[in-house]
Amino acid sequence: MNFIRERRRAFLLLLSVAFLLGFAAVSGRASAGQGGLVWLSWPREHVSLLAGATLIVLAAAALWGLTKSPLRTALVILLLFLGLPMAWLAMISASYSSGERELKAQDAPGRDDRRMILVHYDSFDPASCLYVHQDSPLGERAWQVACFMGEEGDAIRDAVWTSPERVRMTVATGATTGESHEVAILPSGQPEKVLLYGSQICPGDMRGDCQDP
CATH class of the missing domain: 2.40.128 (Lipocalin)
Known part of the structure; x- marks a missing residue:
């Protein structure tokens, strides 16, 4: 029972982290363009990285929490297939960004x-x-x-x-x-x-x- 309880807590924690990352990505994207809020400059400049991280954390949540679902494997593979390249390309792009x-x-x-x-x-x-x-x-x-x-x-x-x-x-x-x-x-x-x-x-x-x- 303790193992099930800890697994559920970890699943909810991962979902919360994914929600926060996704919210930051959406906020950054919505603030793009003229008149953007200065305190949203980092999310605005790293929308792809935040989106990729969101998908990766969702994959971890699905792997940890959907133990009995027949769609678990397919969902994890799909999320990682989308999230890993997106995060990797975003990090490569950030490494070449100008000072x-x-x-x-x-x-x-x-x-x-x-x-x-x-x-x-x-x-x-x-x-x-x-x-x-x-x-x-x-x-x-x-x-x-x-x-x-x-x-x-x-x-x-x-x-x-x-x-x-x-x-x-x-x-x-x-x-x-x-x-x-x-x-x-x-x-x-x-x-x-x-x-x-x-x-x-x-x-x-x-x-x-x-x-x-």
Whole structure:
């Protein structure tokens, strides 16, 4: 009886762990895109790893708890067949992910709930990106304002607030150095437009088609 009781507890514990991992994966996926909560950045960047881990833990729960089910073996094999490659690929991808360096952080004038952050990403395709972070009832949210990448020399050299609602950045694109762009920030913290690659301007939600400036 004690063995059965311990097996049941282990089964429920594994189900609880799988639920937490799955909830973290869903939360990370739901927070993707503009305005994502900063405290969900890790789940957002590791959705595949969390999903794979969820399937693996579910396989362990099925192996441990469904001792009398005729579907036990098939279910365990299916869960591991899906979960192991997903987790492995996610870990490989994470090992090649770029490091990031925060170059500048500055609060908006007269506001302590809004700040801009300039970040440089070191990778095979380096990038420098400017974000606006703004507090909300659920926590701090991040909005991408601009991202310059792809070719050596393309970068945001500096960024400053010209007012609490406008940010100006100085960029270098190829042979051109010192070009300035200014973007208005809406009350929600969302930028009025998003500059990408230094040659295109996209809608602030980044879900529409890019258009030439």
